Amino acid sequence: MGTSARGAFRRMAGVVVAGALSAGAAHAQGHYRDTHYGEGTFYGYSGGGNCSFPPPSGLTAAMNEADYNGAQACGACIVVTNPANGSSVEVRIDDRCPECAPGDVDLDEEAFVQIAAREEGRIPISWVYVACTPPTLSLYFKEGSNPWWTAIQVRDHRYPVASVAWRPSGTTKFTKLPREMYNYFVATSGMGAGPYDFKITDVFGQVVKVYKVALDVGVDIPTKKQFPLLGGQTVRRVLSSALAAPR
Structure with missing residues (x-):
């Protein structure tokens, strides 16, 4: 095409x-x-x-x-x-x-x-x-998010994000959010006024938890956290050991 x-x-x-x-x-x-x-x-x-x-x-x-x-x-x-x-x-x-x-x-x-x-x-x-190189992942609440409909995106992550779960800060149980094709995790009934805790999991099962996040819509929210490098990799090391392997 x-x-x-x-x-x-x-x-x-x-x-x-x-x-x-x-x-x-x-x-x-x-x-x-x-x-x-x-x-x-x-x-x-x-x-x-x-x-x-x-x-x-x-x-x-x-x-x-x-x-x-x-x-x-x-x-x-x-x-x-x-x-x-x-x-x-x-x-x-x-x-x-x-x-x-x-x-x-x-x-x-x-x-x-x-x-x-x-x-x-x-x-x-x-x-x-x-592995991507950003020093810290960030969160972003989609424009239009409010206590009754809330959409959040993870940005600047080292590895692909598999899931995001949330809870009201000060509570114990995380609830997994569904992901939309446009790459936001959406609570269709909202998350309340906040603040919130988030549990972010990459495709390798590594977890980052971020606490007491305010509902700050339309701005990047730095977390000062990042997924660890796998197995002592340097940042640019290819995850597959077979970059030039034959088909």
């Missing part, structure tokens, strides 16, 4: 029926240490992707529907390699590519030209998840 058509398709597909996610979730769950293979393409991107992040300051990409996994891939960092020339580029997942096959990645144009000539348009790729 051409780059302009692909972008238009993605914008039209911003909402999908929940039942359509089952196949994608089954494909992607538990594949965060694997090397993935597919095709790389590019499109023009300057923000406004399905992950609902602010305009990016670095290189980004849109993840195929299966590996997007109901927005679980949002904010993840991956290294994409062109096996034809050995060039690699690191990108953050900011968007979803509904028409992409499993394993495919739709790179922003600036990222694509770091590994291939623009005129190639579509190339075979391999890719792996890596």
Whole structure:
């Protein structure tokens, strides 16, 4: 599909029926240490992707529907390699590519030209998840959030976020929040006036707890916390040990 058509398709597909996610979730769950293979393409991107992040300051990409996994891939960092020339580029997942096959990645144009000539348009790729580098994760209450309808997003996390649970501060029981395709965890009946405690779990089972968070809507709330590096990794170490492994 051409780059302009692909972008238009993605914008039209911003909402999908929940039942359509089952196949994608089954494909992607538990594949965060694997090397993935597919095709790389590019499109023009300057923000406004399905992950609902602010305009990016670095290189980004849109993840195929299966590996997007109901927005679980949002904010993840991956290294994409062109096996034809050995060039690699690191990108953050900011968007979803509904028409992409499993394993495919739709790179922003600036990222694509770091590994291939623009005129190639579509190339075979391999890719792996890596640790992102932000020093501290942050929380963001979506505009319109209030005590009766509350949506929260986790930003600047080292590894993909699997779940978010909350409780009123001073209580004991956490309640897991459902995640929407636009990458917010939503309490449709609200969370009350706050403050709140949050339990944030990454795809490897690591947990960060944040306490006494006020309902401060529309601003990044730094937590001074981050998921630990796995197994003594350096920040840039690839999670998979098989970056260049054959298919």
